Amino acid sequence: MNRMIRHYLAAVLAAAVLFSAGLASGAAPGVDECMDCHGDKTIEKSLPNGKTLSLYVDLQAYRSSVHGKDSCVTCHADAKAPHEKLKKVSCGKCHGDAEKSYAMSSHGILRAKGVTDVPACYDCHGKHDIRKAQDPAARTFRLNIVATCLRCHKDQAIERKYNLPDQKAMVAYEQSVHGMASKKAGLTGSAVCVDCHGNHAILPGDQPRSATNRQKIPTMCGKCHPGILEKYEKSVHGKGMRAGIAESPVCTDCHGEHTIARVSDPSSSVSSRNIPKTCSGCHDKEGISTRYALPKKRFSSYMDSFHGIAVEYGMTKAANCSSCHGVHEILQSSDPASTVNKANLPKTCGKCHPNAGPNFAKGDVHVEISPSKAMGVFAVRLFYTIFIGALAILFALHVGLELYGRWNRRKEKTPGGKEGQS
Amino acid sequence: MSRADLAAGKVIRMSILFRIQHLLLTVLLTVLAITGFALMYHENSLAQWIIRLEGGVHNRGIVHRIAAVLLMANLVYHVFYMLFSREGKPELRQLFIGRQDIDDFLQSLRYNLGVGKEYPRFGKYGFKEKFQYWGASAGIVLISFTGIMLWAEDFSMAFFPKIVLDLAIIIHGYQGLLGFVLLYLWHIYNVHLHPSVFPMNPSWITGKVSAEWLRREHPLEYEKLKEEGLL
Numbered sequence: 001m002n003r004m005i006r007h008y009l010a011a012v013l014a015a016a017v018l019f020s021a022g023l024a025s026g027a028a029p030g031v032d033e034c035m036d037c038h039g040d041k042t043i044e045k046s047l048p049n050g051k052t053l054s055l056y057v058d059l060q061a062y063r064s065s066v067h068g069k070d071s072c073v074t075c076h077a078d079a080k081a082p083h084e085k086l087k088k089v090s091c092g093k094c095h096g097d098a099e100k101s102y103a104m105s106s107h108g109i110l111r112a113k114g115v116t117d118v119p120a121c122y123d124c125h126g127k128h129d130i131r132k133a134q135d136p137a138a139r140t141f142r143l144n145i146v147a148t149c150l151r152c153h154k155d156q157a158i159e160r161k162y163n164l165p166d167q168k169a170m171v172a173y174e175q176s177v178h179g180m181a182s183k184k185a186g187l188t189g190s191a192v193c194v195d196c197h198g199n200h201a202i203l204p205g206d207q208p209r210s211a212t213n214r215q216k217i218p219t220m221c222g223k224c225h226p227g228i229l230e231k232y233e234k235s236v237h238g239k240g241m242r243a244g245i246a247e248s249p250v251c252t253d254c255h256g257e258h259t260i261a262r263v264s265d266p267s268s269s270v271s272s273r274n275i276p277k278t279c280s281g282c283h284d285k286e287g288i289s290t291r292y293a294l295p296k297k298r299f300s301s302y303m304d305s306f307h308g309i310a311v312e313y314g315m316t317k318a319a320n321c322s323s324c325h326g327v328h329e330i331l332q333s334s335d336p337a338s339t340v341n342k343a344n345l346p347k348t349c350g351k352c353h354p355n356a357g358p359n360f361a362k363g364d365v366h367v368e369i370s371p372s373k374a375m376g377v378f379a380v381r382l383f384y385t386i387f388i389g390a391l392a393i394l395f396a397l398h399v400g401l402e403l404y405g406r407w408n409r410r411k412e413k414t415p416g417g418k419e420g421q422s
Numbered sequence: 423m424s425r426a427d428l429a430a431g432k433v434i435r436m437s438i439l440f441r442i443q444h445l446l447l448t449v450l451l452t453v454l455a456i457t458g459f460a461l462m463y464h465e466n467s468l469a470q471w472i473i474r475l476e477g478g479v480h481n482r483g484i485v486h487r488i489a490a491v492l493l494m495a496n497l498v499y500h501v502f503y504m505l506f507s508r509e510g511k512p513e514l515r516q517l518f519i520g521r522q523d524i525d526d527f528l529q530s531l532r533y534n535l536g537v538g539k540e541y542p543r544f545g546k547y548g549f550k551e552k553f554q555y556w557g558a559s560a561g562i563v564l565i566s567f568t569g570i571m572l573w574a575e576d577f578s579m580a581f582f583p584k585i586v587l588d589l590a591i592i593i594h595g596y597q598g599l600l601g602f603v604l605l606y607l608w609h610i611y612n613v614h615l616h617p618s619v620f621p622m623n624p625s626w627i628t629g630k631v632s633a634e635w636l637r638r639e640h641p642l643e644y645e646k647l648k649e650e651g652l653l
Contacts, residue, residue, distance in 0.1 A: 306591075309464050313479040355580035362583040377588050384596035388603050395607040405534030406617060 029081040034072045035059055037082065061129040091121045101201040104209070108200075117158065124148055140199075143182055145192040146173070173258040177265075189224070196220060215241075217250040231328040236335075238328075247288070254278055272316040272323075276302060279321045297368035305366055324348050340365075431633045433647065435546075435625040437509060443500055444626055450493040455602055457486040462595045487573060494566050497559075516546050519556065523549040545642040550612055554604070561601045568594040 037043060038057040045053045062068055073079050075089045092099030102108040102121070110118040122130075124139060131138035139148045152158050153170045173179045173193075181190030196212055203210035211220060218241060222229025232238040232251075240248030254270055261268035269278045280299035282288050289296050302308045302321070310318035324340055331338035339348045345361035353360075367373040369381065427434070436444065460472040460482060476482040504510040525542070527549045532538030542548070547555070568590040571578045578587055613623045618639060625631050633653055637644040647653045 303465075309461065310479055312464070313473060315478075315480060349579075353576055353579055355576045357580065360579045360582065360584055363585045363588075365584065374585075374588070376585050377592050380589055380592050381596065384592070384600065388596070388600050391600070392603050392607055395603075395611075399607075399611055401531065401534045403617075405536070408536055 028073045029079065031059075031062075031071050033081050034079065057128050065126075065128060065130050066132050066135075067128075067130060098200050105200060105202045106204060107202060117152075117161075119152065123152075142188045142192055143186060145194055146179070146182065149193045169258050176256075176258055176260045177262050178260060179258075191224060195223070214246065214250055217252055221251045228328050235326075235328060235330045236332050237330060247282070249282065253281075270322075272320045273311060273314060275320045275322055276308065276311060295364075295367050295373070298366065301366040301368060319352065323351070427630065432630040433633050433636050433653065434629055435631045435636075436629045438629065439503070439509070441626060441629055443496060443503075446492065446496045448626075450489045450496065451601070451605070453489040454486060454493065455598065457482050457489070458595070458598050459602075461486075462598070490566070490569055490573075493562065497562055497566070517552055517555055519549075519552050523552055543641045544639065545646070546640055548640065550608075554609055554612070557604055558601065561597055561604070565594055565597045565601070568597070 035057070038055055039059060041054075041056045043055045045055055047053055067074065075091075076086050078087050090099075098121075103112065107118045107120075111120055126139055131141075133140040133142075135141060136143070138144065150170060153164070154167055156167055158164070159167050174183060178191040181187045182192055198211035201209070201211070205212035205214070207213065208215075210216075218229055218232055218238065222232075233242065237249050241250055256269050259269070261271075263270050263272075265271060266273060268274065276299065283294070284299040286296075288294065289298075303312065307319045311320050326339050331341075333340045333342075335341060336343065338344065342361065345365075346356060346358050349356035349361060364373060369378050371378050456472060457476060460469040460476070461479070463469045464473065473479060473482055476485055504514040526544065527542075529538055529540075529542045530549075533541045571582075571587065571590045572594060575587065578590075613619060613626070614621060618635065623631065633644070636647075644653070
């Protein structure tokens, strides 16, 4: 009995404390009180531009949000019941780091200048219904990110206004190997916008602090492709890039950005059909050959070979650049580990031509036809060109001479000659 | 030579077997030229069109090699025929190039320049025909060898360094071009455009030429036939 009374008293006391607390904070109403008005679906406010803004709050959505256990005044600190226009909510009060990096982003910088059609926190995260990024229902859940970003980045008016890359580039992502993996296969491990571009601190790639700045691309791709990054770092391209040579290719130079596709996809920039074009983007440039002392005419001499012609006409079995030079691990031919090092050529050629031994591998492969690089071929070609040219001229002269002779003798009639007919 | 031929003043110049060999040569060289030059000049848009027409580089190669095998068979047959047959042996003898041919050539130059008095008197084959015959034969032999080397590339790789195969490609292609020039500038002129035969020497189809033409162009052959009582 005694115990029951004690419990009863405790309950009353607690109720009294809660009640008085409620009274004392007349300025800080509870969720229920707020919902008295904001639970009404018709509640709205007229805006100066003649539109109306719904002031309804879906309690259900709020309760299941990440902030659902807090109360309205946690964010709307100045709310009373009833109240006038409230101050702007400051997410940074709790999420200081996020606010700081957002302020440095393209979005944040413009927002700070008063531009309103760039996203604020709630454009990506939502308002009362914010959910954790791990929650499949969240706007920021990995599989929902693309749709969240494309809400603005598919909009041509926005593309134009901020001089953003053609919207095709954005939409191309959905067809890329990454886009397909997340959209079609529902894989959360595939790259979505924020994996490359970052989230709060998003900046254009030409800015040094941007996550998509050239210098950072290999490391960035390497987050998910560490094995490939390791090979790339050892390659002539990777070493050049790390040494600060800006024109050394990074991942995106060969694979593309939003358009990245599988090697087996014929449209891919690294498919066996397209790889010669992709490599020649740099290796056919006079400047690159000169600066790095590379042999000239690498592209045209390949395209004129049996391999090049076969690849051009869709015989994917024929050797393309990477069949011999490798892919991410490309090395200078002078490097003993290079697949095109003289000592390794028999093995490399032997992948397709089992009879190609050390004897076959003597001499240069697809070089410019010049006296210093390929004397034999140059000489034979020159001989034939001169010989055929000379022969053609002599034929023409002979024909001319014969017709000239006949013309001179057109009136004569010598027996046994050729003048009877003309 | 039949009575009717004699009455019409016709002389047989190419027997049916030679005409078949010649026709095969014509067709096969045309196929080889079309398929071959399409590859040699693959960056040209007409060549690309031809390659597509032939069903891609792979099928182009098959067509080219079928024609090549037939051409080589034709050549081998021709060699045996010329060496061992009753008709071939005397033909071959008449095709040998001698001192006389060089003299004939120089005399024809003098004659056409108006210095010499008389045009050379040819037997069945003059220097034009002999040059054509040996030039084409040597060309086909060379182009066949390089072609086989390239066809059996895996076999060749076991014996030759890459430079040899590089040279084989160059020789094969340019030898083809040389043959083509020879065919068009020399042979077509001699058998179609030359004023004595224009528009065509009919012997490659009918096998026959007129006795009058033979008398003018190949007087020694004409006189020989006359002596033998064949005319």
